[in-house]
Amino acid sequence: MENKNIAIGVDVGGTSIKGAAITRDGKVLDVFSLPIRKVGEQDQTMKELVDLINQYLKDHNLNKDNVLGIGLGVPGAIDVDAGIILSSNNLKWFDLHIRDIVSEGTGLPAKIMNDANAATLGEARFGVGKKYKDFIMLTLGTGVGGGIVIDHKLYTGNKDKAAELGHNAIVVDGEQCSCGRRGCLEAYASATALIRDAKRMMDAHKDSLMWKDEKVDGATAFKYAKLGDKYAQEVVDNYIKYLGEGLLNFFNAFRPEAVILSGGISKEGEYLTSRLYKYCKDRQFGFRCTPPVEIVVSELGYDAGKVGAASMFFE
Amino acid sequence: MENKNIAIGVDVGGTSIKGAAITRDGKVLDVFSLPIRKVGEQDQTMKELVDLINQYLKDHNLNKDNVLGIGLGVPGAIDVDAGIILSSNNLKWFDLHIRDIVSEGTGLPAKIMNDANAATLGEARFGVGKKYKDFIMLTLGTGVGGGIVIDHKLYTGNKDKAAELGHNAIVVDGEQCSCGRRGCLEAYASATALIRDAKRMMDAHKDSLMWKDEKVDGATAFKYAKLGDKYAQEVVDNYIKYLGEGLLNFFNAFRPEAVILSGGISKEGEYLTSRLYKYCKDRQFGFRCTPPVEIVVSELGYDAGKVGAASMFFE
Numbered sequence: 002m003e004n005k006n007i008a009i010g011v012d013v014g015g016t017s018i019k020g021a022a023i024t025r026d027g028k029v030l031d032v033f034s035l036p037i038r039k040v041g042e043q044d045q046t047m048k049e050l051v052d053l054i055n056q057y058l059k060d061h062n063l064n065k066d067n068v069l070g071i072g073l074g075v076p077g078a079i080d081v082d083a084g085i086i087l088s089s090n091n092l093k094w095f096d097l098h099i100r101d102i103v104s105e106g107t108g109l110p111a112k113i114m115n116d117a118n119a120a121t122l123g124e125a126r127f128g129v130g131k132k133y134k135d136f137i138m139l140t141l142g143t144g145v146g147g148g149i150v151i152d153h154k155l156y157t158g159n160k161d162k163a164a165e166l167g168h169n170a171i172v173v174d175g176e177q178c179s180c181g182r183r184g185c186l187e188a189y190a191s192a193t194a195l196i197r198d199a200k201r202m203m204d205a206h207k208d209s210l211m212w213k214d215e216k217v218d219g220a221t222a223f224k225y226a227k228l229g230d231k232y233a234q235e236v237v238d239n240y241i242k243y244l245g246e247g248l249l250n251f252f253n254a255f256r257p258e259a260v261i262l263s264g265g266i267s268k269e270g271e272y273l274t275s276r277l278y279k280y281c282k283d284r285q286f287g288f289r290c291t292p293p294v295e296i297v298v299s300e301l302g303y304d305a306g307k308v309g310a311a312s313m314f315f316e
Numbered sequence: 317m318e319n320k321n322i323a324i325g326v327d328v329g330g331t332s333i334k335g336a337a338i339t340r341d342g343k344v345l346d347v348f349s350l351p352i353r354k355v356g357e358q359d360q361t362m363k364e365l366v367d368l369i370n371q372y373l374k375d376h377n378l379n380k381d382n383v384l385g386i387g388l389g390v391p392g393a394i395d396v397d398a399g400i401i402l403s404s405n406n407l408k409w410f411d412l413h414i415r416d417i418v419s420e421g422t423g424l425p426a427k428i429m430n431d432a433n434a435a436t437l438g439e440a441r442f443g444v445g446k447k448y449k450d451f452i453m454l455t456l457g458t459g460v461g462g463g464i465v466i467d468h469k470l471y472t473g474n475k476d477k478a479a480e481l482g483h484n485a486i487v488v489d490g491e492q493c494s495c496g497r498r499g500c501l502e503a504y505a506s507a508t509a510l511i512r513d514a515k516r517m518m519d520a521h522k523d524s525l526m527w528k529d530e531k532v533d534g535a536t537a538f539k540y541a542k543l544g545d546k547y548a549q550e551v552v553d554n555y556i557k558y559l560g561e562g563l564l565n566f567f568n569a570f571r572p573e574a575v576i577l578s579g580g581i582s583k584e585g586e587y588l589t590s591r592l593y594k595y596c597k598d599r600q601f602g603f604r605c606t607p608p609v610e611i612v613v614s615e616l617g618y619d620a621g622k623v624g625a626a627s628m629f630f631e
Binding site: 078079080087088135147149151156157158159160162163164165166168169170171172173181182184242243246249250251253254255256257258284290291292294 | 393394395402403450462464466471472473474475476477478479480481483484485486487488496497499557558561564565566568569570571572573599605606607609
């Protein structure tokens with residue numbers, strides 16, 4: 002019998018499910034991908050996922066003799082102990098016993114965890130997070146996810162429901178958030194919010210260079226801000242301000258050594274982090290004796306979730 | 317030589333310094349009190365404090381043979397390791413080596429910690445916090461202080477600068493806060509903010525019952541809201557809303573088992589907590605699977621800081 006140094010990590014996203022065999026030292030082998038063609042069809046999607054994993058295992062000579070198990074990072078409101086996605090508003094999945102379906106379908110042990118926590122755990126164990134004792138992570142994508150590491154360990158709170166850092170209201174009665182409240186950080190700092198704000202600016206200013214692109218996405222405002230479009234610059238400045246206010250809130254609460262940014266918007270890299278750092282440094286609480294918080298970009302990128310989920314088996 | 321089961325706990329507040337001998341099981345003996353007659357006179361105040369502690373020790377037959385040491389909970393920006401108050405904006409104290417002054421003046425070991433952390437530690441070890449593995453504490457007084465307990469331990473972050481929960485911006489560009497930012501929870505949920513809002517309401521409505529009292533304080537709006545004054549009720553409703561939004565932010569980030577309220581406003585007790593609980597329960601993130609957070613009032617009240625500070629010697 003071989004040494005078991007491999008686990009399968011699966012990241013369930015809003016538009017596709019991606020997975021790979023992950024080695025004990027965090028190496029990502031061949032990635033498989035399953036598009037989610039239609040939301041709401043949870044049984045069909047699970048059947049396709051199980052078939053795909055079984056095919057992947059067969060193709061790579063992986064089986065219960067050399068694989069520790071399958072770790073799944075999943076979205077929505079979940080019950081970790083029961084292995085259930087209770088409710089995913091984006092995917093329209095409800096009471097989905099995803100852990101047992103995957104485990105029974107493949108003959109391998111399976112575990113689930115919150116998707117943002119999985120990405121945070123990946124960074125903590127194998128990415129830029131290794132350097133820090135205490136850090137927080139923010140995923141800036143369709144929504145804003147969060148993760149918290151305290152003393153090198155993931156902090157998940159009561160029933161694993163902590164670290165919903167996107168749902169920190171920074172403007173009471175502000176923009177509507179997907180969670181039901183108004184004014185959450187997610188409603189200002191997600192890619193969705195950035196696209197909304199770019200479109201509003203474009204509607205008000207038909208001479209903006211942002212009109213040149215066929216489609217507005219999370220990169221549009223940044224692209225034309227760099228090209229000197231003053232309207233795009235205003236959108237970006239505003240984005241920095243609101244995200245900066247959210248970061249300051251977390252800095253004052255956690256005083257971590259660093260915040261790690263991931264997700265689509267984090268691809269702006271230094272252009273984004275240097276501006277955020279300046280915004281926060283000028284406004285941080287506690288005068289000269291408060292240590293500034295490093296603002297860095299995820300090292301593992303989109304692999305973080307898969308690696309973190311798999312690493313549940315590397316205890 | 318007697319068993320050492322006593323430490324002195326000292327709580328440095330904005331208008332007075334209070335202290336007492338504290339037993340290892342959290343009992344508070346005779347309390348001494350020193351009014352701070354004039355801010356800015358740190359040397360004179362320290363001299364008076366040392367004299368008062370020495371008198372107290374003598375009166376109670378306490379000395380280095382039966383006292384473990386003196387724990388001080390102090391406000392402002394501090395350096396715990398160096399034992400220094402770097403800057404207290406309220407007291408106008410700067411670079412005050414309070415630990416060494418007290419230690420050298422009394423011949424006893426001394427330690428300092430942040431005042432809100434001291435109160436939180438007191439509740440965690442000897443108060444209502446004993447019941448909870450993870451909780452947060454908010455002191456609703458002149459300002460809004462915070463404390464965080466994770467896994468029964470005080471979480472203080474990098475250089476002890478975490479848990480500044482009053483400085484969570486809930487209204488970007490909102491009311492001016494003492495920390496330099498705008499829109500912090502402190503600028504809406506402190507007694508200072510409540511008094512400001514009551515006065516604004518009174519100025520707009522000369523028929524408010526709140527005009528009956530000679531002086532407006534943190535209890536005024538609550539008192540007349542209970543007596544049916546619609547203007548006072550509006551002030552209280554607004555206070556509940558903003559404090560509730562702040563609590564929801566912390567619930568989503570930490571998902572603690574409970575929040576403990578202390579400070580002057582917490583004296584409103586059930587009237588306050590039941591309204592806050594309802595506000596939060598209706599708006600919490602995570603649907604039916606998210607455990608609600610208990611909202612309770614401090615058990616030790618104004619003793620929490622002294623007890624917590626002394627307990628630094630009960631490791």
